[in-house]
Amino acid sequence: APDIPVANVKAHLQQLQTIATNNGGNRAHGRPGYKASVDYVKSKLDAAGYRTTVQQFTTSGRVGYNLLADWPGGDEDSVLMVGAHLDSVSAGPGINDNGSGSAAILETALAVAREKFQPRQHLRFAWWGAEELGLRGSRYYVNNLSRSEQSKIKGYLNFDMVGSPNPGYFLYDGDDSDGEGAGPGPEGSAEIEKVLEDYFESIGVPTEGTDFDGRSDYGPFIAVGIPAGGTFTGAEQRKTRAQAQKWGGQANVAFDRCYHARCDTVNNINDKALDHNSDAIAHAVWTLSSNPRLLKR
Ligand code: PHE
Ligand code: CA
Ligand code: ZN
Ligand code: ZN
Ligand code: ZN
Numbered sequence: 001a002p003d004i005p006v007a008n009v010k011a012h013l014q015q016l017q018t019i020a021t022n023n024g025g026n027r028a029h030g031r032p033g034y035k036a037s038v039d040y041v042k043s044k045l046d047a048a049g050y051r052t053t054v055q056q057f058t059t060s061g062r063v064g065y066n067l068l069a070d071w072p073g074g075d076e077d078s079v080l081m082v083g084a085h086l087d088s089v090s091a092g093p094g095i096n097d098n099g100s101g102s103a104a105i106l107e108t109a110l111a112v113a114r115e116k117f118q119p120r121q122h123l124r125f126a127w128w129g130a131e132e133l134g135l136r137g138s139r140y141y142v143n144n145l146s147r148s149e150q151s152k153i154k155g156y157l158n159f160d161m162v163g164s165p166n167p168g169y170f171l172y173d174g175d176d177s178d179g180e181g182a183g184p185g186p187e188g189s190a191e192i193e194k195v196l197e198d199y200f201e202s203i204g205v206p207t208e209g210t211d212f213d214g215r216s217d218y219g220p221f222i223a224v225g226i227p228a229g230g231t232f233t234g235a236e237q238r239k240t241r242a243q244a245q246k247w248g249g250q251a252n253v254a255f256d257r258c259y260h261a262r263c264d265t266v267n268n269i270n271d272k273a274l275d276h277n278s279d280a281i282a283h284a285v286w287t288l289s290s291n292p293r294l295l296k297r
Helices: 006-021 034-046 095-114 136-143 146-152 189-202 218-223 241-247 273-288
Strands: 050-059 060-070 075-085 120-126 153-159 171-172 207-209 230-233
Touching: 006 034, 006 095, 006 273, 034 050, 034 060, 034 095, 034 120, 034 230, 050 136, 060 095, 060 136, 075 095, 075 136, 075 273, 095 120, 095 153, 095 273, 120 136, 120 273, 136 218, 146 153, 153 218, 153 273, 171 189, 189 230, 189 273, 230 273
Parallel strands: 075 120, 075 153, 153 230, 171 207
Antiparallel strands: 050 060, 060 120, 171 230
């Protein structure tokens, strides 16, 4: 897999920041900054040769949009999906939550195009609307697929907050290695976790599992039995002393002190975390979509 240039990911974040600044300070569902964010991401994908579609839905009395981007080629009966929510809360510009995941998967999609990658599986990227209102966009997408379309999706990778300023390195716990909390994801989720784990191990960064507690867009996918996984660098919870010892940063301080706040700006990003996570996304996309032994179902 290619090394994703973190400078490119940061350039997308700067664009999302400017969009928020020019549209009342946010990129929230039903506000002009959301649609402008969709237009920005879509224009990059269209120029790179993706087949894009904008799916409209209505929630809380306002129109929302999911952006889907298919990379031509691969077995369309065996689809790997990669998603991130593109909306912010109305309190701020949402650069870590979730400009970070949105920009990291965008740059991965653009790397697929630059490399003329020809995966065995078909690749579909998604930017979800209205996550902050309760996973509305991703739920709309999954629930509008037929059973047979759902069964073609062999795995879903989710990225929500991957540049937290006081970062942790969490992987959705597909194998329920700690044996507590929400339990494992659908069969196949453990394979996804393993591929991400292998990447972080290769760069010497320790990881921890985090439960599928239903707080992000993998929720509707696992609810219908689609294997899922992904990374997360932490939200409002505070980093423990033990975590600060292994990851650095500040103990007893939130992973993201600007979570859902006005200060979630371009200054609220840890570049190293953003870089490691962007490279992990590329590693997972390349590995999972090329190895015929992975994600069979
Ligand atoms: N989905 C939450 C939000 O957007 C953040 C979150 C992501 C929490 C992943 C837990 C795990 O506010
Ligand atoms: Ca990189
Ligand atoms: Zn949020
Ligand atoms: Zn989020
Ligand atoms: Zn695990």
